[in-house]
Amino acid sequence: MPTQLSIACILRDPLPPTRADVLTLFGIEMPRYGVHTELVGQGGQEAGAPGWPAGGMHVVGRLHSPLASVCSPLWDLLGLWRALGGLRGLTQGRRPDCLQVRDKIASGVLGRVAAALLRVPFVYWMSFPIVEGYAVRRDDIARHQRGPVGRLKWAAHALRAWASWHVIYRLVLPGARHIFVQSDAMADWLAGKGFPRERMTAVPMGVDAALFDRATVEPVADPRLDGRRVVLYLGRIAQSRRSDFLLDVTEELRRECPEVLLVIAGDAPSNDEMAWMRREIAARGLEQHVLLTGWLPQRTALGYAVRAEVGLAPMPRGVLGDTMSPTKVIEYMALGIPTVATDIPDQQLVLAQSGAGLCVPMEAQAFAAAVRELLNNPEQARRFAMRGPAYVKAHRTYDILGRNVARTYKKILME
Template sequence: MPSQPITSSPSPLSIAFIVRDPLPPIRADVDTLFGTEMPRYGVHTELVGQGGSEGDASAWPAGGMHVVGSLRSPLAAFCSPLWDLVGLWRALGKGKRPDCVQVRDKIASGLLGRIAAALLRVPFVYWMSFPIVEGYAVRRDDIAHHQRGIKGRLKWAAHALRAWASRVTIYRLVLPGARHIFVQSDAMADWLASKGFSRERMTAVPMGVDAALFDRATVEPVQDARLDSRRVVLYLGRIAQSRKSDFLLDVTEELRKACPDVLLVIAGDAPSNDEMNWMRREIAARKLEQHVLLTGWLPRKTALGYAVRSEVGLAAVPRGVLGDTMSPTKVVEYLALGIPAVANDIPDQQLVIEQSGAGLCVPMEAQAFAAATLELLNDPERARQFGMRGPAYVKSHRTYDILGRNVARTYKKVLME
């Protein structure tokens, strides 16, 4: 049952919220958390950002949505701060001064948001779901390793400049002015604290799931003959070279040695056609066409239909600053659906596995992943017990009604102090 709303303030709180993701929002930590849960506690949002996803941009149940520009535009990287400024102006045009200005995962717009908050004399709040600057640094280093010649050096210089400027802006100008910082994991909070930011000014909000959407009883298994009589292992999510998604194929090569009828279902898309073609080439080069089903983009209902046909769910996130500070959704989704998980040892995944007792946590090594997966495939009773523990854990710890209660309480404390 959803938790009861906390005692609300005499008047609702209003947040002018600049987001990095395309609007209308599709991520649950924006759509569900702010669109469904926050209004229950008297916290309303005026979303500001760029278009880029399907849906009705006027239908935002929690306040208003102000879409200026498009992330599909080739000028998006340069124009987004200006577009956000226009969107913020429109949000303020509704006549009520917000109780805070909040920016999520944007750097230049983060600085604009801090300035706007100062001019409005309201608190500035930053929401960090991903260490953007470190992502830029990884991209810079990747170019240095893989591209040569004048063009490669110019690209490296451009990315190096972007990483440097972003680092100065976010850590010296944006975060120091934030009354509060929401982060995605305790590991991210500890990492920021090591940079000198007060741990007391941070709240970790890990990824969760919408309990209604991930209720196995409501999911209809997909009818796909390719899964019949196979030992189905699942990866639910996007693939990309930066995520080292070919690791899934390394695991499959190990699995088929001991389990010739194994089938890895990769239920998800890639960020570009180039990335999807890269994955197809990798599958073909390893002669895994009979052992890997790459579905591409699927409607959520269909993707979950594939998920409940699987016996084990895989979650592999490369270690490092990026991976170690993240709170991936995959493990939580598997557990919510009653699917035992095999995950690697980034802090948040390890925490979920240890607390839930609904999976196995191993290093991100192909043989270790394959051995753990085979352990569950060969021990149906243990896999069944894991599957039974998952939904109960998620309902107690990682649904958005639970996470929303904590976030709303934080807003009440921070904005009314």
């Protein structure tokens, strides 16, 4: 068994990577266990790490190109060719110890075929049930768009959802020696589809313990927060996430707490989505009760976070939410912020084990009542705040997750 392992990894995420479950887990933690990665994928718009010290990075094409949906498998093939060292590398017997595809469909087929040709294990990493996401988009179009254009869009999304289902569940996952998933709930859900549970490992979202150490975070000096009861949503907003639910909750809160201020520290995936959120705020007359910051450097966003009394983590129930492991609850807990979260399985599990927050259905009145409970009971909020960091350090930091993932890779390669 080699002490140094190399993984060729085709990613859906933009390169250079910005997500902690790539940047921290594979960029920092995996090399400590002798696991190095050659990243393959498309370039993004956001700035990431300048290079990839944990192995190599091979960027071909642009994620936001209008050609990406068609060309990305070809781009990935070229990137993989480069990762293998081209013809010279192949003739010299250069090959990774395994080939992994993350959250891609057509490239999942490519990865399975390439792994067979290279005679190395094929691994799939599912951080999101993307096929079911396509189905949700199809159904949203059916509900909200009418006429010939709406029917045409529905047909296109229906075809994509149907084809993607057959590719992933009939061609890609059956050929994977191992499947990494984001939660135990996702593993159980896939097991219900007939995939062996023993071939799956859940890797929930975590945090960088040093980055999310409250003692190292400087609170922002923003006078708009002075004298307000600040509640926080840290992360992106989007219609598909039902982000307007945050405004429903704020409307409920301001009736009994006129000094409440919801800080949404994050951006939207597009200008249209941000404009939609601003229109919703204005239509409800919440301009004095909602601060929408837009994109912020991470340290600045954390500076807003530590000025909050309560952190909000709404996530709709359903296949998408129920199988995910959102980061927000873990981030709030690491920073010592009492949390109110919806009752998807991973959030239920974390809050039940840690005792660091309240878990309620995604209903505006129930959510607002839980927030008021924490705002009106500072002793309970203090207890929740104290429990969060200890739980995260014991269970959900990337050094702990990294040890488990590295152990799994070595087990896979010994089969």
